[in-house]
Amino acid sequence: MAIKQTGDIAAQRLSPEQLSCEFADIAPLLDASAAAAAASRCHYCYDAPCVNACPTQIDIPSFIRKIGNGNLKGAALDILSANPLGGMCARVCPTEILCEGACVRNHQDAKPVAIGALQRHATDWAMARGEALFKRAADTGRHVAVVGAGPAGLACAHRLALAGHRVTVYDAHPKAGGLNEYGIAAYKTVDDFAQREVAWLCSVGGIEIKHGVALGQDVSLDELRNTHDAVFLAIGLTGVRALAMEGEELRGVTNAVDFIEQIRSAADLGTVAVGRRVVVIGGGNTAVDAAVQSHKLGATAVTMVYRRGVESMSATWAERDFAQTNGVTLITHATPMRLIGADGAVIGVEFERTSREGSQERFVVEADMVLKAIGQTLVPVGIERELLTLDGTRIEVDANGQTSLAGVWAGGDCAATGGIDLTVQAVQDGKLAAAAIDAQFARTAARAA
Known part of the structure; x- marks a missing residue:
């Protein structure tokens, strides 16, 4: 097949006005009347399947009832007591498969x-007013190191600070937030919300964040153990799986996570270069975020290709639908075989169909930009091998997040907690570890008394 060679990767494909429109909030805040109407549909179920579906166990009927009664402060307290990152989770959680997916309304009028949206209504109200919902306990004299300022680390820090412990959070990035700041599509979290949420979370006091500090490079785990009473590792999954095939070194081939981070870090979206014909390889939320944002930046042809069927994609049906209604073509049952290049730049990707057993049919999708989104991996720099699972892919922990090393806990994507790799699960991991650390301190104090 003859492929037209363009190498067409450029910035400023759209005007500032067009970019502003494309990257506007995809789910604007409810007004008071809309929130009241939405709240009125809740049955306030006694056994509340929505609560059981939420990893952080927010008392959903309670906060919705309070919204209906006009008590937004009480609603926000219900939410943020269970999930201190409830504002971000209201924006990025796959509610369609969690709380809303479990809503009994689905069996009545097919609309949960x-x-x-109600959770965001309450939390945004509280943060906009700087509501002091929590009061920190008296200082205990204990000092905890948290490595990683993502959802798990921040949730752990918040719970520990509330208990009166001092917390120092070490993070390699210039901004806190982890994936909330660097790894989520810009249209999901507008107006610098990730940083506003971090500021609110830290306003409880007792939390210091040190930026530009990487474990295994700027500080060692032994140092942290020697200078703190406990350590919580929330380092995430910072490695990216390679395609391991011909042409991966070509210009225009990059990791989807790096592309998303570039967009999130850009002061001006018009400076972010994008291909005219973009191929995204993968079937998860990262692939969807990269594909949709490519289109929103001005790519004219965006194709997301996944090697299995839609039922195996980690991106939810809502994410898939959103991608396909926002300029993305989805091809399933196709495995990438090689990246085709000319003059050092990618010009296409050859795939093999996998829908029919024994099929060796191949086809080519033209591309001047290829984004790899086939999964992230643990980079265990500064982590001792005995802390890892047998296959080395995660940090081994117990039900409370404790590792085999005394005084060291772990949670979030880096840990083998058995949960799902979502912001809300990372928050729960941080909460559980904080409770375990606090309990350990209490036992130590009781023995010393």
């Missing part, structure tokens, strides 16, 4: 209560 808008739990995510």
